[in-house]
Amino acid sequence: MLLVKQGDAAAFTELVEKYKQPVMNVAYRMLHDAMEAEDLAQAVFVQVFKSAHRYQVSSKFSTWLFTIARNLCLNEIRRRTRHRAESIEAPHPEQEDQPLRQFEDKQTASPPERLLHGELKAKIEEALAELPENQRLAIVLCRQEELSYEEIARVLGCSVSAIKSLIHRGRETLKEKLKPYLRSGAWGAPE
């Protein structure tokens, strides 16, 4: 990041390559629209480049990056609320029973297994999408192994205990909604 601060394009390219996947994941899980998530992820990196001079070396880059991503996501969500814009991929009222978009499962092999896991993932995506924004973001960031609870707290601008409470409440809601699947053991043991 220090090189990026000095205007090093190669270093910036490296940063984009390293973080594009986690930023896309966070953006998609906050916005539920692949195209908008892509545009937002792009805006996040442009913002990183433009604000590089303001980056404090004392803070971790990923914390700063996800803070920018969070702010842009919240702006987008607020803009949507104001304009009541409906994206092409967002579920329309008549399509509410349809699952959210699914992505290719690279972890399972056979077609029946893919079908089962595809359905389960769709259920998880749906349950996640219904969580309040801060709980959803805390849970999504929690899966980024690179971020500690302290760093997640910094991204969301609250205390560590508040973050744990948010995650706990979010997970309780998810467990309640996914109870039949959790009971059936369809997801198996933790990996």
Added chain:
Amino acid sequence: MTHDPIYSHLRELSWRRKLSNAEEAELRNWLAAHPEAEADWQAEAGLNAGLGRLADVPVPSNFTARVLQAVEREAVADLRRPQGKWLTWLWLRWLPKAAFAAVIVGVGLLSFHQVQAAHRKKLVESVAAVSAVSSLPGSDILRDFDAIRALNPTPAPDEQLLAVLQ
């Protein structure tokens, strides 16, 4: 759900990452001693597995190239409209503050000016009042002023007369 610190700690660790073998063994031991928490752990583990299986969102192969192009576009746009941008920044950021400061300074100057004018008017009025006096006594009248002043202006009371009157 249990609030046991060992279980809470291990559960919070499992939210973020897979437990190590030692942590897993510690959890198994703890669950053996607290079988009532087994169902809660199963739900936690199932949710961890489910969240862990969420697929990565596909990133277009030209994503990085598009970011770099966007950065370049921004840089060019910034160069093209530095004055406009500066003026917008000035307008939004400093002009309201400057206007407020100007109003305060203006009101201050106006008040000062009015106080000065009122003071000057009073002075003029008092000078006019003095000049309106047509004649003043000559300086001869003040010749024995100090001697007269030194005299006791009031005679001592006539004690006898006062006694008679009473």
